[in-house]
Amino acid sequence: MPFDPEAVRAFERAGFERAAAAYETAFAPATRQFIARLLDGAAVGPGTDVLDLCCGPGFAAAEASARGASVSGLDFSEAMLREARARFPAIAFTHGDAEAPPFEDARFDAVVSNFGIHHVPRPALALAGVHRILRSGGKFAFSIWAGHDENIAWKLVFDAVRRFGNVNAAAAPAPGGGFATGSDCLMALHDAGFMDTGAHLVRGTWRHKDAMSLLDSLRAGTARMAAMLAAQTEAAIPAIAQGLEAAAGPWRDGGGLALPIACVIATGTRP
Numbered sequence: 001m002p003f004d005p006e007a008v009r010a011f012e013r014a015g016f017e018r019a020a021a022a023y024e025t026a027f028a029p030a031t032r033q034f035i036a037r038l039l040d041g042a043a044v045g046p047g048t049d050v051l052d053l054c055c056g057p058g059f060a061a062a063e064a065s066a067r068g069a070s071v072s073g074l075d076f077s078e079a080m081l082r083e084a085r086a087r088f089p090a091i092a093f094t095h096g097d098a099e100a101p102p103f104e105d106a107r108f109d110a111v112v113s114n115f116g117i118h119h120v121p122r123p124a125l126a127l128a129g130v131h132r133i134l135r136s137g138g139k140f141a142f143s144i145w146a147g148h149d150e151n152i153a154w155k156l157v158f159d160a161v162r163r164f165g166n167v168n169a170a171a172a173p174a175p176g177g178g179f180a181t182g183s184d185c186l187m188a189l190h191d192a193g194f195m196d197t198g199a200h201l202v203r204g205t206w207r208h209k210d211a212m213s214l215l216d217s218l219r220a221g222t223a224r225m226a227a228m229l230a231a232q233t234e235a236a237i238p239a240i241a242q243g244l245e246a247a248a249g250p251w252r253d254g255g256g257l258a259l260p261i262a263c264v265i266a267t268g269t270r271p
């Protein structure tokens, strides 16, 4: 399928509209672990004027606000924005697309995006937009999921679907992102004109009762992974869960599964 940015945008928006209500319990336990490091990467502290780009239900925005920053959030999903505004009424959440952030030039001291940029059809446009709305010396930090070698939860799911289902079953448009490694991030930041760039691996642990609970979380709280799982046949899902459960043995402890996850946090400064 050739790359079609509008198809990707529509697919992602529909996915996150559907996921918004369940996101806090389904997927945020994975993404929230990295917020403190993300905010550190953009030097967010008291008085920082910061934008949380692709804010979802606003958890990074809320942590920035708790640090004493002056915070705005942006997302293209109305359902996500409803969740964010209900939870954090003191924060200004704006509807808009990360490819064309609706803010004036040089408005912010910092921009952060926690697992947002790789969902945008053309991340290069988002990075150019961030560059434009940062003041000179302003800092940008964003996170993406690390590769499957580091991200055991993801690896287990894809391996099980490959063995017992069909990884290509979803009729999802080909993503535009192509952000999979730290060097992808560094290259994109450099191309967008950022300086003092960095990309660091940060590890976490995503706990689940069992394999089916991991699959349920991904089905409820994501867009692309949910589409892949939704496209499996009814017979394949129990086989995928069983295969995953068996393969997850090394990460089982008294409380269930303690699955290693990891992200890359990439940072840059507007000259």
Ligand SMILES: C[S@@+](CC[C@H](N)C(=O)[O-])C[C@H]1O[C@@H](n2cnc3c(N)ncnc32)[C@H](O)[C@@H]1O
Binding pocket: 009, 012, 013, 016, 017, 028, 031, 032, 053, 054, 055, 056, 057, 058, 059, 060, 074, 075, 076, 077, 080, 096, 097, 098, 099, 113, 114, 115, 116, 119, 120, 121
């Ligand atoms: C995986 S969620 C991350 C949410 C939140 N940042 C967090 O820390 O959990 C991705 C978010 O990006 C938003 N998003 C994806 N593409 C977007 C775009 N082109 N413009 C604005 N928001 C977008 C989705 O609506 C969703 O809320």
